[in-house]
Amino acid sequence: xxxxxxxxxxxxxxxxxxxxxxxxxxxxxxxxxxxxxxxxxxxxxxxxxxxxxxxxxxxxxxxxxxxxxxxxxxxxxxxxxxxxxxxxxxxxxxxxxxxxxxxxxxxxxxxxxxx
Amino acid sequence: xxxxxxxxxxxxxxxxxxxxxxxxxxxxxxxxxxxxxxxxxxxxxxxxxxxxxxxxxxxxxxxxxxxxxxxxxxxxxxxxxxxxxxxxxxxxxxxxxxxxxxxxxxxxxxxxxx
Numbered sequence: 201x202x203x204x205x206x207x208x209x210x211x212x213x214x215x216x217x218x219x220x221x222x223x224x225x226x227x228x229x230x231x232x233x234x235x236x237x238x239x240x241x242x243x244x245x246x247x248x249x250x251x252x253x254x255x256x257x258x259x260x261x262x263x264x265x266x267x268x269x270x271x272x273x274x275x276x277x278x279x280x281x282x283x284x285x286x287x288x289x290x291x292x293x294x295x296x297x298x299x300x301x302x303x304x305x306x307x308x309x310x311x312x313x314x315x
Numbered sequence: 316x317x318x319x320x321x322x323x324x325x326x327x328x329x330x331x332x333x334x335x336x337x338x339x340x341x342x343x344x345x346x347x348x349x350x351x352x353x354x355x356x357x358x359x360x361x362x363x364x365x366x367x368x369x370x371x372x373x374x375x376x377x378x379x380x381x382x383x384x385x386x387x388x389x390x391x392x393x394x395x396x397x398x399x400x401x402x403x404x405x406x407x408x409x410x411x412x413x414x415x416x417x418x419x420x421x422x423x424x425x426x427x428x429x
Contacts, residue, residue: 234417
């Protein structure tokens with residue numbers, strides 16, 4: 201089955217700096233990669249996603265890149281703000297087939313943005 | 316608020332006991348997912364239901380079972396509880412269960428097994 205590795209487990213940056221979180225996956229059938237943000241004591245919320253027919257996707261200060269050949273994808277946050285502090289999870293799943301939608305998550309990255 | 320409702324918010328019980336966690340999906344969503352979040356294992360997919368039928372199983376223990384009722388709410392039953400079952404249990408729902416549909420998470424049920 202699918203296995204998702206996420207690095208780093210913790211990341212501390214100064215406000216205004218960029219943050220990068222990287223994930224690798226094992227199952228070549230995976231072709232949908234969402235990223236979730238979980239603030240302390242709250243539910244995971246989708247912040248951005250990417251499909252395997254796209255190499256990069258941006259939404260304001262957040263971008264995700266995908267290298268399907270190398271089986272890795274990354275989350276980039278620019279101009280970080282204190283409210284970006286949270287745990288970020290990457291996930292992978294196939295778009296089609298019996299296991300589609302069953303998100304396999306990385307173990308999370310705790311991002312701390314220092315004012 | 317995601318529109319996904321989970322009850323109870325907190326549950327404290329003893330080893331060997333049985334508990335039931337309840338989830339009401341967003342209005343119009345047919346698919347329900349259950350996830351377990353623990354400190355050492357992160358977020359793990361347990362099981363998925365679509366319109367009352369089990370669609371997929373993940374790392375769900377045999378002591379755990381779930382069902383989705385005709386009104387689309389779902390229950391996760393945990394029995395013969397062990398200390399290691401202490402975790403945050405999330406329910407998520409999506410429109411059809413296809414991967415392209417966003418999964419909206421509930422606030423979770425925190426289970427403490429003493």
